[in-house]
Amino acid sequence: MRFEHGEMEALVMADDDILTKIQAGWAQTAARDKARYADERVPEDVHWETEYRYENSADPQQTLNLYYPAKRRNATLPTVIDVHGGGWFYGDRNLNRNYCRYLASQGYAVMGMGYRLLPDVDVRGQIQDIFASLRWLSHFGPQRGFDLDHVLLTGDSAGGHLASLVACIQQSEELQELFGVDRVNFNFTLVALVCPVAEPGKLPEAAGDMSDMAAFYLDKLSGGDAALADHLNFSQVAKDLKLPPFMLIGGQNDSFYLQSQALLEVFAADKVTYTTKLWPASAGPHLKHVFNVQHWEWPESIETNLAMLRQFDVLSNQRDEAEADDEDDL
Structure with missing residues (x-):
């Protein structure tokens, strides 16, 4: 044209x-x-370290925070990695800090990174930042108490989209080449997506400003790159991949619930192993988009976040038992 x-x-x-x-x-x-x-009440008995630079850069977005329980019983703790949301345009490493503090208070080592935002970069740049933070964690995490044999990757809203892409890219050399990253040397035990917008191509089907301006969002995500534009949706990148188990968190009062429904269809079509924690509309109108991240202290949020952590624990134990059985067979 x-x-x-x-x-x-x-x-x-x-x-x-x-x-x-x-x-x-x-x-x-x-x-x-x-x-x-x-x-908001700040979770207690948590130690946190802030502003580690994961790239040789002065960009404040390319930094991360670490969170631990104040009293550690073990030298290493299971790892939680959080990718914040914000419509790809907003947020930083501190956006979900109280949510990360709460997760750490339950006995986990938590990392939450910032990443560069639209329109300064496209989704490739955001993915490259997230992988750079994962590489930093692979190098420095173990000495700081992160057990990288047991890793929960989670993200909310647009961060859920990015986390879903990361999980797929980690399993595909073709996607690694497209996004310009190398896989990291640890695997994800569970990928938990909170009210994810993992099918941005379906944004025009929803309501609200983001949907009204969907074409603009999609253009900025792809940066005008046709190949990238064809790999924005989870459904486009997940095909034929051996993916880790997923957990979908949300509810019917989420303004982006159509996205959760679409993701469930993709899970079924691609035979992805998954569990859910989805709240019905009758549970209350306050359980809106990413409620369990923004309001960690609500009873429903605590129930939701503990369900996520318990699922992580179950899968971690299953992995350990399978490895022990393999050793017994040698």
């Missing part, structure tokens, strides 16, 4: 208007998050 000069100018102006609207919306979200954190 060819555009005359005036038509191209109009398109650029339209994109600028959309970007301004998106950034204004996320600025409002940031203000709400700031107010929420001011009122």
Whole structure:
């Protein structure tokens, strides 16, 4: 398709208007998050270390936090890796800090990274940042108490999308080449997706501003790269891969519940092993998008997050038992 000069100018102006609207919306979200954190109870008995740089860069987004229980009984603890949400345009390593603190308080070593955001990079750049943080953890995690034989990867909303891609890329040399990364030297015991937007190509089918501007989001995610545009959805990258078990967390009052329904269809079609923790609409209108991350202290959030950790424990124990059986057979 060819555009005359005036038509191209109009398109650029339209994109600028959309970007301004998106950034204004996320600025409002940031203000709400700031107010929420001011009122929110901070999980107790947690030690945290902040602003480790996982790249040789001054970019504040390319940093990560570590969280541990204040009183450790073991030299190493099972690992939880959290990928924050924020519509690919918003957030940093601190966005989910109280959620990460809560998970650590339950006896886990937790890492939460930042990553560069749209429109400064496309999804390839975001995936490269996440893999860089995983490489950092593979090098420095064990000496800091991270047991990388037992790893839970989790992400919420857009972070759920990125976590789902990471799980697939880890299992595919073809995807590693497309996204410009190398697999890391540990595996994921469980991948838990919280209200994930793992099928961004289906955003036009939903409601709200993000759906109204879906074409803009998709263009920024792909960066205009046709090959990347064909590998944005979990359904596009998961085919024929041997994936770890997944857990889908959410509920019918999630504004993006259509995304959860779509993901369940993909799980079934691709024979992905999965469990769910999905709250019915009758459980209450307060159980909205990523409620268990934003409000870790709610009873429903505690139930949800403990269910995720217990599923991780079960799979970790099964793995250990299988390895012990293999050793007995030698």
